[in-house]
Amino acid sequence: MLSFINRLYTGFISPPESSKVDDPVRFGVLGASFIAPMALILPAKSHPEVLVACVAARDRAKAELYAKKHGIPVVHSTYEDLINDPSISCVYIALPNSHHYEWALRAIKAGKHVLLEKPSTSNAIEAKRLFNHSKMKADDAPVLLEAFHYRFHPAWQKFLALIHKDPLAGPVKSAYSQSYLWKGFLSSDDIRLKYSLSGGCTMDFATYNISHIRQIFDDQHPQVESTNFRMVVDKGSAAREEDSNQIDEAVTATYKSKSGAQGRIVADMKTTGGWPLLPSSWTRNLPSFGWPKCVAELDEKHIYDEKIGERETHTVQRTVTMLNHLIPQIYHCIIVEDKHVIRHELQVVRSWTEKKNVKAYDWLDKSDGRQGADWWTTYRYQLEEFVNRVKGRNGSGVWIDRQDSINQMEVVDETYRKGGLEIRPTSALES
Numbered sequence: 001m002l003s004f005i006n007r008l009y010t011g012f013i014s015p016p017e018s019s020k021v022d023d024p025v026r027f028g029v030l031g032a033s034f035i036a037p038m039a040l041i042l043p044a045k046s047h048p049e050v051l052v053a054c055v056a057a058r059d060r061a062k063a064e065l066y067a068k069k070h071g072i073p074v075v076h077s078t079y080e081d082l083i084n085d086p087s088i089s090c091v092y093i094a095l096p097n098s099h100h101y102e103w104a105l106r107a108i109k110a111g112k113h114v115l116l117e118k119p120s121t122s123n124a125i126e127a128k129r130l131f132n133h134s135k136m137k138a139d140d141a142p143v144l145l146e147a148f149h150y151r152f153h154p155a156w157q158k159f160l161a162l163i164h165k166d167p168l169a170g171p172v173k174s175a176y177s178q179s180y181l182w183k184g185f186l187s188s189d190d191i192r193l194k195y196s197l198s199g200g201c202t203m204d205f206a207t208y209n210i211s212h213i214r215q216i217f218d219d220q221h222p223q224v225e226s227t228n229f230r231m232v233v234d235k236g237s238a239a240r241e242e243d244s245n246q247i248d249e250a251v252t253a254t255y256k257s258k259s260g261a262q263g264r265i266v267a268d269m270k271t272t273g274g275w276p277l278l279p280s281s282w283t284r285n286l287p288s289f290g291w292p293k294c295v296a297e298l299d300e301k302h303i304y305d306e307k308i309g310e311r312e313t314h315t316v317q318r319t320v321t322m323l324n325h326l327i328p329q330i331y332h333c334i335i336v337e338d339k340h341v342i343r344h345e346l347q348v349v350r351s352w353t354e355k356k357n358v359k360a361y362d363w364l365d366k367s368d369g370r371q372g373a374d375w376w377t378t379y380r381y382q383l384e385e386f387v388n389r390v391k392g393r394n395g396s397g398v399w400i401d402r403q404d405s406i407n408q409m410e411v412v413d414e415t416y417r418k419g420g421l422e423i424r425p426t427s428a429l430e431s
């Protein structure tokens with residue numbers, strides 16, 4: 001309990017402020033967004049090589065208030081002014097999804113490195129234009145990272161290693177991923193509920209689930225088998241017809257990997273019902289909570305066992321479940337269940353199950369340039385790797401490359417198409 005409180009307090013409220021090196025990486029923040037304090041401003045405080053130098057919002061007065069609140073020294077009147085500020089080398093973009101492509105492209109053209117919120121763009125057309133831009137292929141190409149923060153946390157990497165790099169792990173048979181946001185979390189005029197801003201649950205929450213399935217499968221481009229949406233029904237003041245026709249507030253979809261593994265995602269931005277102990281008729285309209293959860297079920301694997309007889313076999317069938325991959329620094333749990341079977345020819349002679357709970361708040365092995373602490377948030381781990389790339393260092397080796405982000409958007413688009421919805425609108429800005 002004490003370590004939980006310590007991780008929560010140190011990571012999210014009061015990280016130790018480090019003194020800065022002489023030439024820190026200077027960031028500009030586009031938009032006075034909700035997520036920037038958690039995703040960049042707070043993590044920067046404990047990073048000796050990072051300074052959040054300026055912010056711009058559409059309304060200067062708003063930017064000034066934001067800057068004051070978060071201790072950002074300089075305010076720019078426009079986004080354009082910020083990306084042209086010669087004193088910064090990096091831009092953090094947490095704008096509506098519809099604006100990601102345009103501002104990332106402008107920033108890259110202005111010679112800046114870009115930390116770009118997920119999903120990287122509105123669709124795969126934009127993703128290809130952005131990530132395959134000639135500037136991105138130059139020798140001195142800027143760093144451009146889609147901010148899938150959770151991927152940088154040791155817990156997610158441990159989960160993947162237990163599936164893909166463990167002597168007891170067989171081939172992946174099925175993958176499941178769920179994300180639930182409780183009803184009431186989003187207001188009716190939230191950017192996620194607007195088609196013109198490239199909103200929708202598949203773009204927002206489910207983009208995580210799609211990326212989970214792709215990694216559990218170790219298949220960049222699984223096939224979408226089916227998609228079912230629950231569409232927005234409670235139109236708010238700002239809702240337009242296209243929003244109710246095109247905005248999914250929840251999605252379930254199934255996928256198949258090249259090797260034949262089955263995948264399923266469930267994501268809901270307005271979760272209700274399912275309260276324990278109470279009749280469902282009482283709670284079906286009440287907000288409810290569900291852990292972010294991923295499950296990988298693996299096929300049986302034959303393992304070497306010196307203790308068994310010549311005509312006997314020893315197999316293991318593993319299932320790995322991860323709870324809370326989204327905010328693992330507060331608490332997470334990786335449950336590994338190994339079902340062992342010894343057979344004499346085809347006859348089962350012995351079987352047993354071994355279960356263990358694994359945690360990874362920090363890297364176990366820091367010998368190869370990995371940095372961390374148990375209170376580091378996913379965003380802090382992500383910032384570490386972003387800066388490592390800017391400085392030309394390898395760091396932990398965890399990274400999301402350009403093709404990965406393009407493939408991710410292709411699977412998002414195909415998930416929409418399979419369910420009969422439009423892909424999100426493409427920007428008129430040519431590359």
Ligand SMILES: NC(=O)C1=CN([C@@H]2O[C@H](COP(=O)(O)OP(=O)(O)OC[C@H]3O[C@@H](n4cnc5c(N)ncnc54)[C@H](OP(=O)(O)O)[C@@H]3O)[C@@H](O)[C@H]2O)C=CC1
Pocket residue numbers: 030031032033034035036039056057058059062093094095096097099117118119147149191197204
């Ligand atoms: N990594 C993570 O954990 C999370 C990532 N995200 C991602 O970050 C991005 C921003 O999300 P979030 O911070 O929740 O959103 P907010 O609505 O809080 O912020 C979006 C910002 O976009 C700017 N903006 C520019 N044009 C528009 C417009 N036409 N309508 C509305 N806003 C506009 C606003 O900036 P201004 O201040 O200039 O008015 C606003 O501050 C999204 O892409 C989302 O997917 C979101 C939450 C968590």
Ligand SMILES: O=C1OC[C@@H](O)[C@H](O)[C@H]1O
Pocket residue numbers: 181192204205326
């Ligand atoms: O982490 C998140 O949680 C809430 C979502 O709506 C948001 O966009 C996402 O990144």
